[in-house]
Amino acid sequence: MSDVRCVVVLNQDLASGKAANAAAVIALTLGQRHPGLVGHTLSDAHGQQYPGLIPVGIPILSADNTQLRALLARCREQQLDVVLFPREGQMTVDYAAFAAAVSEVATGDLQHLGLGITGDKKALRKLTASLKLFG
Template identity: 60%
Template sequence: MEDRCVIILNHTLPSGKAANAAAVMALTLGQRYPHFVGEPLCDAQGRAFPGLITSGVPVLAASDEQLAALYARCEEQQLDRILFPAAGQQTTDYAALTAVVSETEATRWPLCGMAVVAEKKALRKLTAALTLFA
């Protein structure tokens, strides 16, 4: 079975903060799942450029309540997820972020979003009620 990934953003995020959250989670996805990235792309002159993800990454929208429910379902199903706590957009100091989030259980973090990796069918079932982020 082939794994896929999806990024789910809090629907209240303005476009700049949404782009930032998606980019941060995508970098982490690429680091954790290097097999998602395809072979280098070569142009007509033979110049190579880094490969792109081969299956695409849907970016979906969810409310706070939907994100909390998705977190719980991922926990129950033991699906891998990357969380982007809202505190991550309130500082540029990673040590400060780690200190802030360590004070609260992850289930209670306000989220900008989360990325989820799962088998294609399980991921579709998990996210069926969500729409594309606009």
């Protein structure tokens, strides 16, 4: 597991509340897709248990629209696992409406609010080295 890393890259123009929402949705989906990234159950001094957290950290980076599109293309070329959060994800709270809206947009026309990427840590560092932390 030490060779695997995940990052979240958000559109730099997102307001803080929208960014927090996008990062949370992406991270939840990454955890579902890669349960091995979640650490063991935690216990406090009184024996109370808490769900495990990801032990490798998840940097939250920022990029503009052009950078997000280029990053997505490079991730696909390298066959990295990508969770895409399109603009339509913040237009409704109804998942069926969200899915219907996405189905009407051509791949090249999707506006990316964020990407969650999982893969080899060296490959991810190389892909994201020029990006700054969000905020």
